[in-house]
Amino acid sequence: MDFVQIGGSLAAIVILALIARWLYPNKAELTEDRVIRNVARYCPDTELDARADKTYLSQDNKNAIFVFGQARFGIATATALGDRVVVRHYADTSEVDFRLENGKLSLVTDDFTQPSFTVALGEDDVSNLLSAVNDTTAKDANHAHA
Amino acid sequence: MLDLPAPTQLAVPAFVLLVLIEMIYGWKTGRSRFEGKDTFTSLIMGLGSTISGALTAALSVGLGYWVWQNFAIFDMGAALWVFVLAFILDDFTYYWVHRMGHRMRWMWAAHVIHHSSQHYNLSTALRQTWTGKFTPGLLFSMPLYVLGIEPAIVFFVSGMNLIYQFWIHTEAIDKMPRWFEYLFNTPSHHRVHHANNPRYLDANYAGVLMVWDRMFGSFIPEEKEEACRYGLVTDLGTFNPLRVATHEWVGIFKDVWSAKTWKDRALFLLAPPGWTPDGSRMTSDMIRQAWLERKKAQKPSNTAASEAVVPAE
Numbered sequence: 001m002d003f004v005q006i007g008g009s010l011a012a013i014v015i016l017a018l019i020a021r022w023l024y025p026n027k028a029e030l031t032e033d034r035v036i037r038n039v040a041r042y043c044p045d046t047e048l049d050a051r052a053d054k055t056y057l058s059q060d061n062k063n064a065i066f067v068f069g070q071a072r073f074g075i076a077t078a079t080a081l082g083d084r085v086v087v088r089h090y091a092d093t094s095e096v097d098f099r100l101e102n103g104k105l106s107l108v109t110d111d112f113t114q115p116s117f118t119v120a121l122g123e124d125d126v127s128n129l130l131s132a133v134n135d136t137t138a139k140d141a142n143h144a145h146a
Numbered sequence: 147m148l149d150l151p152a153p154t155q156l157a158v159p160a161f162v163l164l165v166l167i168e169m170i171y172g173w174k175t176g177r178s179r180f181e182g183k184d185t186f187t188s189l190i191m192g193l194g195s196t197i198s199g200a201l202t203a204a205l206s207v208g209l210g211y212w213v214w215q216n217f218a219i220f221d222m223g224a225a226l227w228v229f230v231l232a233f234i235l236d237d238f239t240y241y242w243v244h245r246m247g248h249r250m251r252w253m254w255a256a257h258v259i260h261h262s263s264q265h266y267n268l269s270t271a272l273r274q275t276w277t278g279k280f281t282p283g284l285l286f287s288m289p290l291y292v293l294g295i296e297p298a299i300v301f302f303v304s305g306m307n308l309i310y311q312f313w314i315h316t317e318a319i320d321k322m323p324r325w326f327e328y329l330f331n332t333p334s335h336h337r338v339h340h341a342n343n344p345r346y347l348d349a350n351y352a353g354v355l356m357v358w359d360r361m362f363g364s365f366i367p368e369e370k371e372e373a374c375r376y377g378l379v380t381d382l383g384t385f386n387p388l389r390v391a392t393h394e395w396v397g398i399f400k401d402v403w404s405a406k407t408w409k410d411r412a413l414f415l416l417a418p419p420g421w422t423p424d425g426s427r428m429t430s431d432m433i434r435q436a437w438l439e440r441k442k443a444q445k446p447s448n449t450a451a452s453e454a455v456v457p458a459e
Binding site for chain 2: 001009012013014017020022023026041044045083084086088110112114117
């Protein structure tokens, strides 16, 4: 393989990707229903509770944090990646480091395949979310000590 | 040393043209689906695979010719029948390399790249590994050289095998004629292989001939009532090609580093993906078992709202 072949291949790749982007524009945003459906798919052994579960959707509709009503199931995150959704589940919320910077909440985890996760939420949502997560963590700790 | 062409390199212009044709066909009919960043990542992985293959070719060529020259039992020559025999034996070898690529985490670390797209189209066929030569997969061809087939012939038929596998990465073709579906790998069979629905996990490893899956009990047909949903059990949250190429190696490194015993260290490499000493993660066998138990219990679980039967939104 020489540099001409590599250069030609790169040009073809960029052109094909641009055509794909043009022919198949991403219209679908993350919605609460979409988050719930994907959490249900990814976590089939959890139990959803429409009255107690809470979805915190980022203002740009790209990320969401789902707090299970039943504390033992912890939280899940959903990310719109292209036109698909990627979910992660943290039954033990102590695995997640929550950092609030400039009104944006970042979740830092030891996950090489999802390098960053940030949600822009309203002030009330941030405080409700952190309170719910702290509540979950406290309940987990109580379970652990019981 | 026989001077044979590299079929996959010659086929690249046709691959590009066919991806473009499928893209337009899918746009017109809705029978294929692409996404810009996903397509870019798949194609970059393909280019990277070609470059890494060229850089590491000396390893496979050198090892192959050393074994052939020193241990070959027969002198097979290069008659047409040798190419046919080599194709069939290479396809059999491919089946086992591929099966082990899903059942041994060391080999999965290289192969996982090919399964990391949530889309299934001709660009997915080109989403190939950069690290395949750094796994035991290299050793599976050795019996062919010991039998007396010259490595150049094996590389050639192996390239032909990969070219065959290109066209089966599509949703645009539903089913082929029944006799063809029985004998050969088809888009339908390979969709099952790429699906992450519990029902379809670890099935249909064939390259060209479906007989191997039927013979060794790994054949699962595509069911009309359960559409395939593509990707990994835990999908990647990034399009970054470097992370796509290396994520499972990083995972293995972390696990081996933190393992407490040498047995655990070995099993983090040799056991199926998802294996842990404490069972805190799930292997595909465990996922399928949990699915079967949910099904058996007829528990009104979250599957009612699941996307397992709704592959794309």
